[in-house]
Amino acid sequence: MSKVSLSNINIEKLKVAKTTLFWDREILGFVLRTTPGGAKTLLFVYKHPDTRKQTKIRLGSWTKPGFGTHRARAATMRAHVDQGYCPIEFDKAEVEADRLTFQQIIKGTEPLSDVFADFIQSRRDLRRSERTIGDYERDWKRHAKPVLGAKAVRDVKRKDIADLHRKMSGTPVRANRTLVMLHGVFEFAIERELRTEGDNPCRRIKKYPEQPRSRYLDDAEIGALLQALDEAPGGDPATGCIRLQLLTGLRGCEVRGLAWSQIDMPRRVIKLTRTKTGKKRDVPLNDAAWQVLDGLTDEALRVGLVFPGSRSGKGGKPREPITHSTVDKAWRRVRELAELPDVRAHDLRHAFATRAANRLPLATAMLLTGHTTTSAFRRYYDHDPEAAAAAASVVGDAYGKVVDLSAERKKRSA
Numbered sequence: 001m002s003k004v005s006l007s008n009i010n011i012e013k014l015k016v017a018k019t020t021l022f023w024d025r026e027i028l029g030f031v032l033r034t035t036p037g038g039a040k041t042l043l044f045v046y047k048h049p050d051t052r053k054q055t056k057i058r059l060g061s062w063t064k065p066g067f068g069t070h071r072a073r074a075a076t077m078r079a080h081v082d083q084g085y086c087p088i089e090f091d092k093a094e095v096e097a098d099r100l101t102f103q104q105i106i107k108g109t110e111p112l113s114d115v116f117a118d119f120i121q122s123r124r125d126l127r128r129s130e131r132t133i134g135d136y137e138r139d140w141k142r143h144a145k146p147v148l149g150a151k152a153v154r155d156v157k158r159k160d161i162a163d164l165h166r167k168m169s170g171t172p173v174r175a176n177r178t179l180v181m182l183h184g185v186f187e188f189a190i191e192r193e194l195r196t197e198g199d200n201p202c203r204r205i206k207k208y209p210e211q212p213r214s215r216y217l218d219d220a221e222i223g224a225l226l227q228a229l230d231e232a233p234g235g236d237p238a239t240g241c242i243r244l245q246l247l248t249g250l251r252g253c254e255v256r257g258l259a260w261s262q263i264d265m266p267r268r269v270i271k272l273t274r275t276k277t278g279k280k281r282d283v284p285l286n287d288a289a290w291q292v293l294d295g296l297t298d299e300a301l302r303v304g305l306v307f308p309g310s311r312s313g314k315g316g317k318p319r320e321p322i323t324h325s326t327v328d329k330a331w332r333r334v335r336e337l338a339e340l341p342d343v344r345a346h347d348l349r350h351a352f353a354t355r356a357a358n359r360l361p362l363a364t365a366m367l368l369t370g371h372t373t374t375s376a377f378r379r380y381y382d383h384d385p386e387a388a389a390a391a392a393s394v395v396g397d398a399y400g401k402v403v404d405l406s407a408e409r410k411k412r413s414a
Contacts, residue, residue: 139174153195
């Protein structure tokens, strides 16, 4: 057994005629194996605390920069053996800890732009509404990406989100929608373990108060809209969309993408396979709505889209649905004819929901509009002033009867 003080200087000078082991004088078990070809390998040799069997651990090839690391590792192993432990088990634990630490370091370094792209794909995989996804993409591109896109997902702080939200205070509704979108993105990041549980920087940021944008339409205004639609060119798909939206309370996107295969004319039902809530539902057709669809084309021609776009499909491809911009242009003409310049197309859905709520039980009205929660339905329900006045009169009459009964009791007691 050759004993030397293993150091870079001594090791560099060593030359042997046959493979030789050199044992360090200071660290028991720290060994250099040298071959005639010049290969020099550092080992740690020890007797297993339980079996007393001699065991060798290869630390690595000798290099000047790495020698200090190997020597320190051998010293640690010697301490474990002296304490009665197996250094291999400790070494494995340290390697695993290093691996986990490395994963912890690299996790969450992805730029937020990459996480957003994965988030959008996950929404499509879950068959979320394309309109909602489109809103997310627009808010991201216009507002969030320029400020947060290049940041690592783990480095985004609540202050970053709050500053962005405050910067958008001039458009409070858009600011709130962007905050909701980012909240979803960071919840997605937490699911993927890119941030720790509960570490969503959008939490506890208060939304701006929002003023309802809906406008109540009374019966006279509804009549004016119907008359304006009657004056529109016959067979115009855009005005057909508007009329059906008014008579059914459907969303504009649901009407524009409607296919004849979704309509059961004998049962007078529209079968929606994809909705904003992600659930299928059947929409009953009242007489007026049924007549709109029945008058569009002959029964033999009811294939493809109910409201196709103006361009025909190229190369035998099916025609695309009528576009939002085409319907919007038609809507502007209709409301101009009706002299209702401040009414939005989406207010037609509010008008339908209001009349349903005033005439039907709440649960039944929600079935017609497709809302799954009362809080969501209330945003679409505009209180009818006449219905409110009538309700106040009913309560007033009830109070009047109480007063009369009280007066009659006083007379009897007298």
